Amino acid sequence: MARCQCGGDGCNCVVIAGENAEVTGAGSTLNPYVVSAVIGCEDVRPCISAGDGISYDASTGVVSAHLSGQAGNNVAIGPDGGLFVPTGAATVSVGCGITGDGSASAPVTANTGAWPYACDVDTFGGVVACDSNGVLRSEPRGKVSMTRYGETRTYNRAVPAGRIQRADTFSTTITNPDTCRPAFVVVEREVDVFLTLPAGAGAATGFDGDEMYYTRNSGSSTISGAHAQGTKVLAGGTIPAGGRMTVTFDATVGRGSGGARYTQIIGIIRCLMISL
Structure with a gap:
């Protein structure tokens, strides 16, 4: 370092440690300057938790998923620490002819009646079809x-x-x-x-x-x-x-x-x- 009049075992350059940095050594060949930077989790986490959907606890330094408390939200954290939506947790509105809430124990199904005729339903049962507007339609009237x-x-x-x-x-x-x-x-x-x-x-x-x-x-x-x-x-x-x-x-x-x-x-x- 010519400008610092370094030579032999001495050097006149001054190196000052900044924030989160540490300087050791005298700048000589046998004892050179060593600059170390140490950044803690508490310094990094506020940066990566600045976006939506992420929470940061300053007291513990833990970054986690931020779950909305809005009514109807069914996203949860499972026993394995992962995000999941429970089966049937979504809100299901059923009306005439439809039953169930979408859960494994109560799937959404058509509320059908018993076939009251002696003939086979597979052979003689009528048809229910979906029209171009998404409305269920029965067979044409006689x-x-x-x-x-x-x-x-x-x-x-x-x-x-x-x-x-x-x-x-x-x-x-x-x-x-x-x-x-x-x-x-x-x-x-x-x-x-x-x-x-x-x-x-x-x-x-x-x-x-x-x-x-x-x-x-x-x-x-x-x-x-x-x-x-x-x-x-x-x-x-x-x-x-x-x-x-x-x-x-x-x-x-x-x-x-x-x-x-x-x-x-x-x-x-x-x-x-x-x-x-």
Whole structure:
């Protein structure tokens, strides 16, 4: 250290120990200066405990996690000294259909009832689904609808003498209003045939080749407007969801004699659609 006029066994430099430091030695080759710095925990801990979530006890010098005392906070220090959240400690609000607090002994579950039917729940149980807004939804509600078609047509035709045969065709198209499920269809068909029967004349009426009535004028004068009505109720099959179906039937006449004529036919179709 030339500027301190150091040489040989002496040195004129003065080294002063600052805070938390210690200087030993004379600055000579055999006894050099030694600077030691000692920083205690009490000096370091206030620095590292200055942030959120950390506590420092000046009396003990212990740095620890700072747990908030705010209501609802469930963070705790476990037996091993680590932070943990007890199972089910989080606040769980349950309402209609939901039970439990989320703990191991009381998990959050759906409050279901017992299956009261003889059939298997795995096979015949319905579905509960979550919609786009996070709301639970059940299966679509069932639908029952009725549609009616009716038409009156006039004629002045002779009733054929042979076996019963088609006189006219009545038809309508129905639509399943349920866009979710197929509909089972029950169809009622009704035909009303009006006849003119001179004395001694006779005629048969019906539909779809089925003779349902035979009328004969056993009197001595003409019967005008003799009326026969036939009705059938039949299963019409199923219609796909939102689909369409055409329902049709033939009004039939036959076994005409004595100048029998048909003058009017009323065709009616009623359809009951059921989707469950």
